[in-house]
Amino acid sequence: MERIRTFAVRHARAFEWVYVRFERALVAMDPLFRRIGYDRLERPVAAVEKLTKGLLFDCRMCGQCVLSSTGMSCPMNCPKTLRNGPCGGVRPGGFCEVKPQMRCVWVMAWEGAARMRGGGQISDVQPPVNRALEGSSSWLRVAREKAAMPGGPTDAPRDTIARAFPRARAHEPAAAPLAPEPLRASDRGVGR
Amino acid sequence: MTDDAPPPDFARWQPSYDTPPPGHVSGSRLERVLRQGHFAVTAELNPPDSADPADVFTAARPLAEVADAINATDASGANCHMSSIGISALLTRAGYGTVYQISCRDRNRIAIQGDVLGAAAMGVRNVLCLTGDGVGVGDQPGARPVFDLDSISLLRTIRTMRDDGVFLSGRRITSPPRMFLGAAENPCIAPLDWRPDRLAKKVEAGADFIQTNYIFDIPVFARFMARVRDLGLDRRVFILAGVGPLASGRAARWMRSNVPGIHIPDAVIDRLDRAADPGEEGKRLCIELIQQIRQIAGVSGVHVMAYRREHLVREIIAQSGVCRDRARA
Incomplete structure (x- = not known):
């Protein structure tokens, strides 16, 4: 729903304020999440996240949320699912090349970023989405990544992405995750 | 081939896999010309709907x-033609020096990384990284x-392959692809204010050179370039x-409404409509545009896209006088 996304972008600054605090709480809860078990939490939290972010951002549950770096405009709503937009086909007035009646998701993203304190993150080069993580909880992933001890165990593919996209790794670690993934977070058996 | 045919002679075509000269990433002719500070010219080939190599050479000759x-081009406008890699x-x-275009529309990361190695092995030294037009505008919208x-x-993927010698999976590449990395930019379409910032992002991702979409609006392009210079990008990318x-x-109006990402001011179309010989006027306009673009600081060359008017390219470049500063090889 474009109306939802327009609202989110218009209030990008307020959403940013809320999210910074929410994320801090998530990271602080990492020990608790560990005790309960990330694997056990995965499905219920993903369900809540889908409902909440669906209503607020028209979220598509890519599992690797970068809203803080895209002006609160969800890039998975771009018909080309660009993570580093906009493309070169934007129509006059900022409308989408593929869906001419829709405002370009990435024009909105740059507008939202201009309203945000950390809006400069839109300049970070984002890695391609790991399609195996679709449907999983990005909230839990952020908690795991930001709470993780440095020098934890990694594997070559994820390590390469994290090194090739260092700014995305620093600002949006869920987009280039390194912490071990719970079984239920992946539908292709990666990152166990 | 019959059974008594001689075995294939692999040594007959033995391309060298030389290290590029110091300060170069690929050593392609385009890279050398640009690094020497010359005004470079690239031209777009109209790919044939044919499997005959002669058709490719016929199309390439005037350029x-x-x-x-x-x-x-790689199925530009989502229309199927002979592949860019072929x-x-x-x-x-x-x-010939070539720019191998890769559109993200038709192939996933596995196919693309493999094709980059294949192209490099064939001797290709320049690559242009594109998102690609949506499938809906092409000849097979159901794809x-x-x-x-x-x-x-x-861009970042190929730079990682080239400079770090690994695939995105981290697997090692024994001989990395030596590619001069290109990207596109569209300075004259929305969001105008953010286009230079997106260019910065492409440079950050690894672009060595940029080929822009059609420029028909010099004031808009000049504003874009002013911002590009303010960001210092003209010193980091050609x-x-x-x-x-x-x-x-009529052709201009058709392009404007049917090809994604094309901005042609009304004044340009009026000028063509009023002309006695619109084709000749279009050529004159192109020459004038090249001469005006040449005066803008930070521009390193022109990319000529003369779809179905390839026969004019030689004349346009000669009359614009942009290559007088050097003897052609």
């Missing part, structure tokens, strides 16, 4: 005399759009401005 590299391989082996990568993550001869006012 080869003036272009430092010939761009082989054309690039043929032309490279015949001694599944891929968009596994985007132009910027593709920018080739896109130009092309319009055939008529």
